[in-house]
Amino acid sequence: MNEIKAYEYCEETIKFKSAIENSYLGLCARLHKIKEERLYEASYTSWTLFLEELKIDRATAERMVKIYDIFILKYGISPAKIEGAGGWSVVAELIPISNSQKEAEEALEYATGALRKDVRIYVHAKRFGKEKEGMCTHKDTYVVEICRDCGDRWEVHEAK
Numbered sequence: 001m002n003e004i005k006a007y008e009y010c011e012e013t014i015k016f017k018s019a020i021e022n023s024y025l026g027l028c029a030r031l032h033k034i035k036e037e038r039l040y041e042a043s044y045t046s047w048t049l050f051l052e053e054l055k056i057d058r059a060t061a062e063r064m065v066k067i068y069d070i071f072i073l074k075y076g077i078s079p080a081k082i083e084g085a086g087g088w089s090v091v092a093e094l095i096p097i098s099n100s101q102k103e104a105e106e107a108l109e110y111a112t113g114a115l116r117k118d119v120r121i122y123v124h125a126k127r128f129g130k131e132k133e134g135m136c137t138h139k140d141t142y143v144v145e146i147c148r149d150c151g152d153r154w155e156v157h158e159a160k
Contacts, residue, residue, distance in 0.1 A: 021087035025079045028068040028088060031056075035065050063092040075101040077108065085111035086119070093119050097126040 001009070034040055040050035051061050067088055071077045075098075082091050085108045094111060098104035107126075111119045124130070143156040 017087075018083055021083040022079065024064075024088045025068075025072075025082060028064040029072070031061055032065045032068040032073075035061075063095070064088060066095055067091050070095065070098055071104060071108075075104050077101075077104060081105075081108055081112075084108075086116065090116060090119055093123055097123055 034050070035047055040047055044050040044053065048058060051058055054061075056064075067082070071082060071091060072079065082088065085091055085094075090111050091108070093116075094104065094107040097107055107122075110122055114122070143158065144153055145156050146153045
């Protein structure tokens with residue numbers, strides 16, 4: 001694949017991801033309506049059973065409903081701004097610090113162009129009042145070992 005074709009392929013992939021995020025926001029809107037208006041009752045005895053049929057776990061569905069409720073309905077933020085921040089899964093990280101329209105927009109602005117791990121650090125700093133300290137220097141760390149056979153995990157205690 002030549003350089004031009006590789007560039008075009010990457011650009012198409014970016015557009016594809018944007019279309020997916022747009023569809024996810026559409027799903028957020030639909031889940032919100034289904035839950036709020038109890039539309040699931042037409043065929044299912046509970047919201048949980050509907051989600052099982054949809055093959056979406058409850059925690060994910062609740063975050064998606066909350067995103068639509070808070071960012072779009074309550075604060076009137078455009079879906080394009082949510083997509084630009086990395087989509088619904090990144091925006092879900094911002095829910096705990098989006099207590100006003102100003103805070104939500106500020107968080108979305110930060111998330112746009114930031115790495116996901118940096119968004120998590122940003123949210124943690126905002127939640128626990130550490131934003132003035134700057135980026136973490138990782139002084140308080142620990143090591144975790146994971147068994148490749150069974151997946152069991154444990155903290156390693158080493159003298160420093």
